[in-house]
Amino acid sequence: MTDTTVREKATTAPPRATKPTGPIGARVERKEDARFLTGAGQYTDDVTLPHQTYACFVRSPHAHAKIRSVRTEAAKRSPGVLAVYTGADLPASVGGLPCGWLITGSDGKPMKEPKHPILAQGKARYVGDQVAIVIAETYDQAKEAAQLVEVDYEPLPAVVDVRDATRKGAPAVHDEAPDNVCYVWGLGDKAAVDAAFASAAHVTTLEFVNNRLIPNAIEPRACNAAYSRADDSYTLYVANQNPHVERLLMTAFVLGLPEHKVRVIAPDVGGGFGSKIYLYAEETVCVWASRLVGRPIKWTAERSESFLSDAHGRDHVTKAELALDKDGKFLALRVKTSAAMGAYLSTFASCIPTILYATLLAGQYTTPAIHCEVTAVFTNTAPVDAYRGAGRPEATYVVERLVATAAREMSLAQDEIRRRNFIRKFPYATPVALTYDTGDYEACLDGAMKLADVAGFPKRREEAAKRGKLRGLGYSSYIEACGLAPSNVAGSLGARAGLFEAGEVRVHPTGKVTVFTGSHSHGQGHETTFAQVVADRLGIAVDDVDVVHGDTGRIPFGMGTYGSRSIAVGGTAIMKAVDKVVAKGRKIAAHLMEVSDADVEFKDGKFTVKGTDKNVPFAQVALTAYVPHNYPLDKLEPGLDETAFYDPTNFTYPAGTHICEVEIDPETGETKIASFSACDDFGNVINPMIVEGQVHGGLAQGIGQALLEGCVYDKESGQLLTGSYMDYAMPRAADLPSFKVDTRVTPCTHNPLGVKGCGEAGAIGAPAAVINAICDAVGVKDVEMPATSERVWRAIRSAQKRS
Amino acid sequence: MKIPVSLAVNGKPVSAEIEPRTLLVEFLRGPLQLTGTHVGCDTAQCGACTVLVDGKPMKSCNMLAIQAQGRSITTIEGLATDGALHPMQAAFRKHHGLQCGFCTPGMVMAAVGLAGQAKQPTEAQIREALDGNFCRCTGYHNIVKAVQEGLAEMTA
Numbered sequence: 007m008t009d010t011t012v013r014e015k016a017t018t019a020p021p022r023a024t025k026p027t028g029p030i031g032a033r034v035e036r037k038e039d040a041r042f043l044t045g046a047g048q049y050t051d052d053v054t055l056p057h058q059t060y061a062c063f064v065r066s067p068h069a070h071a072k073i074r075s076v077r078t079e080a081a082k083r084s085p086g087v088l089a090v091y092t093g094a095d096l097p098a099s100v101g102g103l104p105c106g107w108l109i110t111g112s113d114g115k116p117m118k119e120p121k122h123p124i125l126a127q128g129k130a131r132y133v134g135d136q137v138a139i140v141i142a143e144t145y146d147q148a149k150e151a152a153q154l155v156e157v158d159y160e161p162l163p164a165v166v167d168v169r170d171a172t173r174k175g176a177p178a179v180h181d182e183a184p185d186n187v188c189y190v191w192g193l194g195d196k197a198a199v200d201a202a203f204a205s206a207a208h209v210t211t212l213e214f215v216n217n218r219l220i221p222n223a224i225e226p227r228a229c230n231a232a233y234s235r236a237d238d239s240y241t242l243y244v245a246n247q248n249p250h251v252e253r254l255l256m257t258a259f260v261l262g263l264p265e266h267k268v269r270v271i272a273p274d275v276g277g278g279f280g281s282k283i284y285l286y287a288e289e290t291v292c293v294w295a296s297r298l299v300g301r302p303i304k305w306t307a308e309r310s311e312s313f314l315s316d317a318h319g320r321d322h323v324t325k326a327e328l329a330l331d332k333d334g335k336f337l338a339l340r341v342k343t344s345a346a347m348g349a350y351l352s353t354f355a356s357c358i359p360t361i362l363y364a365t366l367l368a369g370q371y372t373t374p375a376i377h378c379e380v381t382a383v384f385t386n387t388a389p390v391d392a393y394r395g396a397g398r399p400e401a402t403y404v405v406e407r408l409v410a411t412a413a414r415e416m417s418l419a420q421d422e423i424r425r426r427n428f429i430r431k432f433p434y435a436t437p438v439a440l441t442y443d444t445g446d447y448e449a450c451l452d453g454a455m456k457l458a459d460v461a462g463f464p465k466r467r468e469e470a471a472k473r474g475k476l477r478g479l480g481y482s483s484y485i486e487a488c489g490l491a492p493s494n495v496a497g498s499l500g501a502r503a504g505l506f507e508a509g510e511v512r513v514h515p516t517g518k519v520t521v522f523t524g525s526h527s528h529g530q531g532h533e534t535t536f537a538q539v540v541a542d543r544l545g546i547a548v549d550d551v552d553v554v555h556g557d558t559g560r561i562p563f564g565m566g567t568y569g570s571r572s573i574a575v576g577g578t579a580i581m582k583a584v585d586k587v588v589a590k591g592r593k594i595a596a597h598l599m600e601v602s603d604a605d606v607e608f609k610d611g612k613f614t615v616k617g618t619d620k621n622v623p624f625a626q627v628a629l630t631a632y633v634p635h636n637y638p639l640d641k642l643e644p645g646l647d648e649t650a651f652y653d654p655t656n657f658t659y660p661a662g663t664h665i666c667e668v669e670i671d672p673e674t675g676e677t678k679i680a681s682f683s684a685c686d687d688f689g690n691v692i693n694p695m696i697v698e699g700q701v702h703g704g705l706a707q708g709i710g711q712a713l714l715e716g717c718v719y720d721k722e723s724g725q726l727l728t729g730s731y732m733d734y735a736m737p738r739a740a741d742l743p744s745f746k747v748d749t750r751v752t753p754c755t756h757n758p759l760g761v762k763g764c765g766e767a768g769a770i771g772a773p774a775a776v777i778n779a780i781c782d783a784v785g786v787k788d789v790e791m792p793a794t795s796e797r798v799w800r801a802i803r804s805a806q807k808r809s
Numbered sequence: 810m811k812i813p814v815s816l817a818v819n820g821k822p823v824s825a826e827i828e829p830r831t832l833l834v835e836f837l838r839g840p841l842q843l844t845g846t847h848v849g850c851d852t853a854q855c856g857a858c859t860v861l862v863d864g865k866p867m868k869s870c871n872m873l874a875i876q877a878q879g880r881s882i883t884t885i886e887g888l889a890t891d892g893a894l895h896p897m898q899a900a901f902r903k904h905h906g907l908q909c910g911f912c913t914p915g916m917v918m919a920a921v922g923l924a925g926q927a928k929q930p931t932e933a934q935i936r937e938a939l940d941g942n943f944c945r946c947t948g949y950h951n952i953v954k955a956v957q958e959g960l961a962e963m964t965a
Contacts, residue, residue, distance in 0.1 A: 039907060224849040276910065732852060740936040
């Protein structure tokens with residue numbers, strides 16, 4: 007791994023710290039809100055095309071079964087039905103859904119990649135696996151006919167738990183992986199870690215489950231696929247976070263269609279949280295079938311289908327050990343994790359518990375030796391892939407649960423043990439392949455302690471005790487690697503794609519601007535934030551900049567939105583395009599003012615001759631570019647429309663400290679979040695209002711993981727027991743507190759905006775803070791997530807028994 | 810078999826022939842093309858489809874269109890008047906009470922429906938009152954602020 011370590015490149019001018027003078031740093035109200043608040047948004051299911059048809063999928067009711075036969079005659083005769091297709095109808099040229107990241111195991115062998123057919127072939131491997139598609143004039147007709155599809159299943163034993171799946175004699179999900187192991191992968195210096203443990207004054211050990219979560223964007227997945235005979239092309243509307251990636255994977259790896267003959271539009275998308283990154287079977291089948299049916303096919307998941315078939319998140323079983331010297335300095339960290347992959351490898355499944363997990367195990371600390379071994383395991387469940395945070399919440403949970411536990415065991419204050427181990431010199435190369443460019447961890451710790459009024463906690467605890475309640479305080483000092491990613495580094499780690507971003511800045515003759523970005527907004531507010539960035543740089547009004555995203559037919563290229571990458575990578579691509587616009591504009595202005603290019607500077611929306619007040623405004627330069635009557639046509643093309651691709655030189659490293667205060671009723675185990683404080687360093691902030699909103703949302707999902715949410719499959723039958731909102735506890739308004747949030751700023755050193763990304767921080771930091779608080783209140787070493795009232799009640803009883 | 814239904818939607822009379830099993834939300838999103846009302850679940854728990862029926866918030870997936878016979882329905886499309894946002898819509902915008910926008914129409918309608926129930930509800934009361942509406946993006950923090958201000962503006 008050492009050769010893949012990211013080394014910091016020398017940076018250009020230091021990015022400025024946030025000080026709102028222009029649109030950057032201002033709390034600009036969102037441009038997109040006008041349509042969302044009036045019902046004018048257009049989500050995929052809102053799109054109805056001429057001659058629309060509707061699809062319903064037949065899904066396996068078994069977790070594991072041989073498909074002996076599928077009889078479709080009755081369904082085909084059902085009213086309104088146009089077509090029924092099964093796995094047997096797929097031509098040999100149709101491939102399986104690809105995995106975008108090749109992990110090479112510690113044994114040097116590539117991971118096992120069993121075929122993931124878009125309609126089950128031979129076997130169904132989880133409850134909800136799609137077996138057939140029924141296409142009809144109306145959805146009701148398709149659904150009724152779907153019930154007439156007769157599938158003769160031979161049920162097979164199933165395994166849904168990672169611990170069971172690797173036991174001897176466990177049923178094999180795939181013949182290619184008889185032991186259910188996809189790969190065993192390691193990172194770090196095992197010998198150095200073992201040596202450090204041998205000489206440690208203290209070792210803290212924890213074993214826990216990082217609970218499986220179901221993403222639950224409120225807009226269910228949906229698609230609408232149309233084939234045009236006129237030019238032999240396809241248009242796919244799909245609720246997706248990265249339409250170009252969707253198109254590339256679908257055309258090049260599955261359907262064998264010419265990429266330029268497929269247009270993918272991800273219109274308004276109602277939340278993603280990772281679950282809409284992936285290329286799924288449903289939209290791929292609809293595109294394939296749309297040509298055969300000759301009419302557009304719409305499919306929208308019912309929520310029950312979302313529960314069954316969206317890629318889930320987390321699902322780790324981990325043993326973690328921290329070695330410390332007598333002063334509480336961390337000497338080494340040893341982690342062993344089994345991570346569920348589910349029945350098939352989803353698009354980025356393999357890199358989540360490896361590249362986005364083990365590399366973050368240094369946390370904010372100078373731990374000199376770290377080793378992590380990850381076993382990825384197939385199970386008869388829905389696929390597991392990135393969900394908000396993706397690997398980094400799991401890493402933070404390992405580190406921060408260990409740190410909190412070690413502090414208690416060694417009678418050190420929670421802030422003190424962290425201060426003794428914080429990284430203070432940057433750039434800092436961790437023993438797990440990353441180089442942090444900048445940070446100030448103590449500033450965020452202090453900030454969070456102030457927000458949380460840690461000084462007043464003993465009094466509050468005492469007061470709660472008088473009322474018969476238990477109070478506890480929990481810290482979590484997280485770090486994440488965002489701004490994915492330097493393509494060469496990702497490539498050397500197994501990525502099968504680049505991770506740059508593209509942006510186009512089109513200046514219109516009147517000086518108004520349309521920005522085309524490869525990033526995709528599904529709640530993040532890019533239409534506002536990106537407009538602020540461009541308006542700030544060009545010295546024009548935010549309302550004069552429109553941002554277009556989510557359409558392969560309009561945007562040059564894009565890798566999409568995930569991993570808190572949009573502003574750091576997508577925003578920088580736009581900045582680079584703006585730079586080109588300004589550079590060309592300078593030449594046009596120099597011509598107009600009859601001076602040399604070098605004498606012209608661009609500031610506050612004007613091209614000015616240095617040292618004078620002679621200038622031409624931006625809009626005049628734009629007009630000149632499109633009406634080139636007085637123009638250096640021999641040297642310069644007309645027009646003002648520039649495109650840039652940006653590939654980052656390093657990840658960005660947002661970090662911060664979250665402090666949770668809980669109050670527990672010892673009689674019932676009911677746990678209330680008394681307060682939650684988050685102090686984060688996202689580098690420069692473009693729009694504080696939007697950033698705070700991202701933090702709030704992330705915290706809700708992190709607290710949801712810690713207290714409420716847990717996906718449960720029945721061990722015997724493999725049935726999903728938490729398959730509806732009656733069974734899966736999504737956080738509601740009354741489950742959460744108001745949050746106290748603040749930021750500190752160390753600008754990212756390697757992008758021009760000095761930004762790091764903020765989308766996942768809440769979900770990354772919160773779970774450990776909550777569980778640490780509960781452990782503090784109850785006086786136990788661990789409570790399993792989700793810490794339901796029952797689990798907390800049992801923990802209280804076990805603590806009482808011990809004392 | 811189709812049956813006739815007549816009702817008022819956003820102040821306009823509507824008459825149609827529908828299948829008896831048609832849900833109100835299907836009627837709104839389908840024939841009436843009022844796609845601002847969303848469907849986020851199949852168990853009447855997410856609240857994305859909330860509309861006002863005679864001024865009271867109802868989950869439109871949880872009633873048949875025929876049950877709206879003779880009644881007055883307000884959807885998110887009918888909330889703004891003369892191009893001006895309703896105070897609740899304005900408060901959601903001001904306080905960043907929405908992100909992806911999918912739960913927003915239902916959330917706004919549910920919030921509007923709170924007016925008249927309690928004059929100046931506390932934060933805790935608002936959180937309890939929004940029990941029927943999921944938001945996965947905002948963590949509710951800014952929604953609560955928006956609802957507080959929206960209700961105050963509505964009663965001002």
